[in-house]
Amino acid sequence: MTWQLAHRSPDQLTVRFIPWLTWSFAAVVMYGVGTIAQPFLTGVQSMTTGEVVAIALLAGLMLFTLITGGQLGVCRIDHRSGKITVTSYGLLGRARQERPLADVKGLEVRVLRRAQYRLLVALRSGERLPLAPFYLVSFNDRGIRRIAEALGVEPEMIQEQRTFR
Numbered sequence: 001m002t003w004q005l006a007h008r009s010p011d012q013l014t015v016r017f018i019p020w021l022t023w024s025f026a027a028v029v030m031y032g033v034g035t036i037a038q039p040f041l042t043g044v045q046s047m048t049t050g051e052v053v054a055i056a057l058l059a060g061l062m063l064f065t066l067i068t069g070g071q072l073g074v075c076r077i078d079h080r081s082g083k084i085t086v087t088s089y090g091l092l093g094r095a096r097q098e099r100p101l102a103d104v105k106g107l108e109v110r111v112l113r114r115a116q117y118r119l120l121v122a123l124r125s126g127e128r129l130p131l132a133p134f135y136l137v138s139f140n141d142r143g144i145r146r147i148a149e150a151l152g153v154e155p156e157m158i159q160e161q162r163t164f165r
Contacts, residue, residue: 002136004143011080013150015143017073017132022065029062067091073132077150084121088133099129107148107155115139119147
C-alpha cells in the first residue's frame with residue numbers, strides 16, 4: 001500500500017508517494033533481527049552458525065525490499081515554471097526527471113489488478129514518464145483525478161495483461 005499525499009496551491013500540485021507497507025515490512029524484519037540477536041548481544045548465549053545465517057538472510061531480504069520498493073516518490077506539477085518534476089529518493093540515491101508541461105499529451109493509468117496501477121505521463125515525443133517508481137495501490141480514483149486535473153488531461157485507463165513466467 002502507498003500513501004498519496006497531495007498538496008495543492010493555486011499554481012502547483014505536489015504529490016508524495018510513500019510506500020508505508022514496504023517500510024512497515026522492513027521495521028518488522030528489523031525487529032526480528034533484533035529479537036534473534038538480543039541474547040548474543042547481552043552475552044546470555046553464544047552465536048551459532050544457524051543464527052548468523054538467519055540474521056544475514058533477514059537483513060538481505062530487508063535490504064532487497066527497501067531497494068526495490070522503498071523509494072519515496074515526489075511528483076511536482078508547477079504551472080508557474082511550466083514544468084513537471086518527478087523525483088525518487090531511495091537507498092541507491094536520488095533520481096530526478098524534469099519535463100515541460102507543454103510536452104504532456106496525456107495521463108496513462110496502467111491497471112494491473114483491480115486496485116493496483118501505475119501512473120505514466122504520456123509525452124508528445126512518445127516517451128512515458130512514470131510518476132512513481134512502483135505500482136500504486138488505491139481503492140478510489142481521487143489521486144488520479146487530482147493529477148489529471150493539474151495536468152489538464154483526461155486519464156486513460158489501460159488494462160495490462162499479467163504474465164506468469
